[in-house]
Each structure stands twice: as C-alpha cells, then as structure tokens.
Amino acid sequence: MSEQKKYLGELIAECVAVFIIILFGDSVAAMYSLYDPSPYKTAYWGVCIVWGLGVTVAIYATGAVSGTHANPAVTVALATFRGFPWRKVAPYIVAQVIGGFLGAAVVYALFAPVIEHFAAAQHLDFMHDGAAAGVFFTHPGDYVTPMHSFFVQIVLTGILVFGIFAITCEFNTMAPQANAGALIIGLLVAIIGASAGYLDAWAINPARDFGPRLFCYLAGWGPAAIPSPGNYWWVPIAGPLIGGLVGAGLYQSLLKPFMPRPVA
Known part of the structure; x- marks a missing residue:
C-alpha cells in the first residue's frame, strides 16, 4: 500500500471513529432529553455506558487503520509526548470534526x-432558547459558569488522557492485554x-462538541450553537x-519513568 493511500485511510478512519461515537452518543442524549418519561432519567449510568461503548x-x-485518536486532545498529546507526526495533527483534527x-x-x-415536537410542546425556539441543543453539543450545568466549566474540562480531559496513556503504555505490565484496551478506554x-457529567456534559473532546455544534449552527440553531x-x-x-497535555504530561513524568523495562 502506498504511503499516500495509507494516510488517506487514516483520515477516513478518524472521521468514521468520531462519526460512530456521535451516532451512538447523541442518540442516547436524544433518548435522555426528548422523551417524557425518559428511559434514562432515573438510569443515567445507561447514558454513560452508551457513550463509553460508542468509543469502544x-x-x-478503526484502530488498526489510524490508532483511533478520535479526539483532538489525544492527537495533540500524542504528537507532544509520543512522536506522532506534527504534520498529521491538523488533518487528523479536521477529519475528526467532520x-x-x-x-x-x-x-x-x-x-x-x-425534536420538532419537543420544541413545540415546550414552547421553545431553536435560535433563542436552544431547544433540544443538549442532544448535540454541551453546555454548563446548573450553577456552573463557563469559566468553571473550562476548569472542569481541563481536569476531566486530563484524567481521560492520563488513563489512555497508562492503558497504552508499552512498559505498563498491568495494562489490559491484546485488544482489551478498547473496552477499558470506553469504560473510562x-x-x-x-x-x-452533570457539571457540563463532559465533552472531553473538541471534535465531539464542535462538529455537532457546527452542524446545529447551520441547521437552524444559529447563535444558540455558536457563539452560544x-x-x-x-x-x-x-x-x-x-x-x-496536562494528563499526558503527568503520566509521562510521574509514572512512566518508573515502569519496568524488559531485561536486555
């Protein structure tokens, strides 16, 4: 396979990976938000499991093709700490957003x-009230300001990438073996x-939020989506x-130096 064809496959795989995550994740968000009674309002763990299994x-x-970054935060962290080529970072991110x-x-x-029935029944407007916007993209929860959500996103994504680096570390003898890592990352x-998740719908992924947000901006939500x-x-x-970057840096500096190395 030519290098150019392989690279095209990687970009397609990244696009497909985020597509799969959003297809399942936003669909379960719709089931949670749009129905009364909701099958998930008293079983929120089910929503979390669907998002996680969507990642799995x-x-x-797509993992065999691109490694399944499926998240610009992961792509940037891998380029910074694990030698992923910087020339591929922007194209990967564009593919993920698409x-x-x-x-x-x-x-x-x-x-x-x-969605139309929900908006009409609740007397909500798409542009001004953001009717059903929570199905597609994230927003701060009750009592949470945008700046506090900024802090939350740093912490939660740090936990995610710290975990991914630990799970995929070649020297971590306690990491799941073979292909079980995909399930553990989904559970994470x-x-x-x-x-x-109730703080701000746990985006922890710029493509997971901005791709659907951009769609909604064009589909009729307008300023309720961007700038929101x-x-x-x-x-x-x-x-x-x-x-x-914080999560990856913490793993690389705090734990990786002490991981067992194979005896020569």
Missing part, C-alpha cells in the same frame, strides 16, 4: 420529528461521565486541549 466500538472498527458533523447530521435525521469515558449563551463555544475546545 469506534476503536475496534466525523462529528456527519454523526450529528444523521442523529438529526433520525430524531427530527421528535463512562466513569468520567458518571462521576462528573455566555460565549461558551470555545470552552469545550480549549479546555480539553489543555487538559490532554
């Missing part, structure tokens, strides 16, 4: 009648959501990018 499926589907955009478009096509995403109330749109981008 994405890794199993995957999020396309995933949101399919979810909208699936749930459009329900679910755990983060279950423990802190409180000019929030940049928080799930900048926070995870910083948090990913």
